Structure formats: structure tokens, C-alpha cells
Amino acid sequence: MHRVMTAMQHLFDRHGTAYDRYTHRVFGGLHACALADAVRAAPPGGAVLDVGAGPGRLAVALASRRADLTVHAIDISLDMIEVARRHAQDAGVADRTHIEVADVAAVPLADDSVDVVISTASFHHWRDVSGAARELTRVTRPGGRIWIYDLRLAPWRRLAAAVGAPITRTPAGLLFTRAELPNNLRSPTRD
Ligand SMILES: C[S@@+](CC[C@H](N)C(=O)[O-])C[C@H]1O[C@@H](n2cnc3c(N)ncnc32)[C@H](O)[C@@H]1O
Numbered sequence: 001m002h003r004v005m006t007a008m009q010h011l012f013d014r015h016g017t018a019y020d021r022y023t024h025r026v027f028g029g030l031h032a033c034a035l036a037d038a039v040r041a042a043p044p045g046g047a048v049l050d051v052g053a054g055p056g057r058l059a060v061a062l063a064s065r066r067a068d069l070t071v072h073a074i075d076i077s078l079d080m081i082e083v084a085r086r087h088a089q090d091a092g093v094a095d096r097t098h099i100e101v102a103d104v105a106a107v108p109l110a111d112d113s114v115d116v117v118i119s120t121a122s123f124h125h126w127r128d129v130s131g132a133a134r135e136l137t138r139v140t141r142p143g144g145r146i147w148i149y150d151l152r153l154a155p156w157r158r159l160a161a162a163v164g165a166p167i168t169r170t171p172a173g174l175l176f177t178r179a180e181l182p183n184n185l186r187s188p189t190r191d
Pocket residue numbers: 009012013023027051052053054055056058074075076077080102103104105119120121122125126127
């Protein structure tokens with residue numbers, strides 16, 4: 001399993017354009033689900049973070065739909081980020097999208113700076129799940145929402161163990177699950 005994930009990440013690191021061409025149809029339904037959630041939950045003038053955004057189609061769709069939002073998108077692969085930046089330019093939303101290379105375990109955003117976090121089909125690649133849980137709860141303001149969408153077979157128990165609390169899971173189509181992280185977890189240094 002680990003070897004498969006490493007090979008997949010190698011693909012993401014070098015072939016963002018090919019990934020974009022062939023996979024956006026597969027994830028279209030999942031993106032529609034995450035887009036609807038983010039559009040509904042983000043307050044006027046709010047900020048949304050897409051984690052493991054890949055070629056950025058979801059982040060760009062969100063920025064196009066909600067001109068009032070600031071949309072942050074991070075991905076560990078520079079190749080993906082370059083494709084995402086091109087999409088943002090082409091869609092005319094580059095001024096409202098901040099697209100950066102970053103690991104989910106080290107998000108380059110301030111505490112409590114985001115209203116909604118979304119992430120599609122990326123979680124099962126995360127090596128440092130504890131670091132991810134810590135960072136996503138750190139950057140999300142109290143009362144904000146954190147939704148992670150991934151395969152039903154993704155390691156959800158690891159995520160719940162990392163969070164140290166149950167996570168709410170609902171189906172998101174036949175193959176996918178939507179998990180909501182509890183957002184009342186704060187490190188001792190922040191209390
Ligand atoms: C299957 S792709 C999904 C991309 C996009 N979210 C989508 O729905 O098409 C998984 C993405 O997660 C990214 N990724 C993997 N590990 C990551 C990490 N630790 N932090 C941020 N991004 C990561 C990969 O580089 C890849 O772009």
C-alpha cells in the first residue's frame with residue numbers, strides 16, 4: 001500500500017497536466033458535493049482552504065461561484081500547483097486565489113484564519129495524519145467547518161485516532177465518504 005501511494009505521489013509530482021486531463025471527470029461528482037458544502041457554509045467575505053488541491057479545479061470553481069471569498073489552495077506537488085495557477089489565471093480569479101506549495105502538516109496560514117476547509121481525494125496520501133489534524137484545526141476559526149472527502153476505504157480510523165475524537169462520516173456518492181472533523185480541538189499553547 002505504501003509503495004502504491006509513493007508511486008502515485010511520483011505521478012502527481014511530475015504529471016500534473018496529465019492528471020488534470022484524465023481525472024477531473026472521475027472526481028466531478030465529489031467536487032460538486034464539496035463545492036455545494038463550501039458555498040453554503042462560507043460566510044460573506046470569508047476564507048476557504050482547499051487542501052491537496054491538485055490542479056485546482058475545485059478551488060477555481062469556488063472562487064468563480066463566490067466572488068466575495070478568498071480561496072486558499074495548497075498542494076505538496078509543485079507540478080500540480082503550476083497547473084492550478086494556470087486554471088486560476090484562465091478563469092480570471094487569480095487575484096482572489098492564493099495557490100501555494102505546502103504540506104498539510106505545515107499549513108502557511110495564521111491561526112483561526114479560515115472559515116471552511118475542504119479536501120477531496122487527498123487524505124489517503126497524507127503521511128503525517130496527526131500533523132494534518134493539528135494544522136487544519138489550528139487554521140480554522142472556532143465554529144468553522146472542516147470537511148474531508150475521500151474513498152470509503154481511506155484510513156478514517158487513523159484520522160479519528162489522530163483527532164482524538166469521533167469524526168462524523170456521511171456518504172458522498174457510491175465510492176466516497178465525507179468526514180467532518182470536530183473543530184473544538186485546541187493545543188494547550190492556544191487555550
Ligand atoms: C488524487 S489527487 C487529488 C487532487 C484534487 N484534490 C482533486 O480532487 O482532483 C491528491 C493530491 O494530494 C496531494 N497531496 C498528497 N500529500 C499531500 C500533503 N501531505 N499535503 C498536501 N497535498 C498533498 C497530491 O500532490 C495530489 O495533488
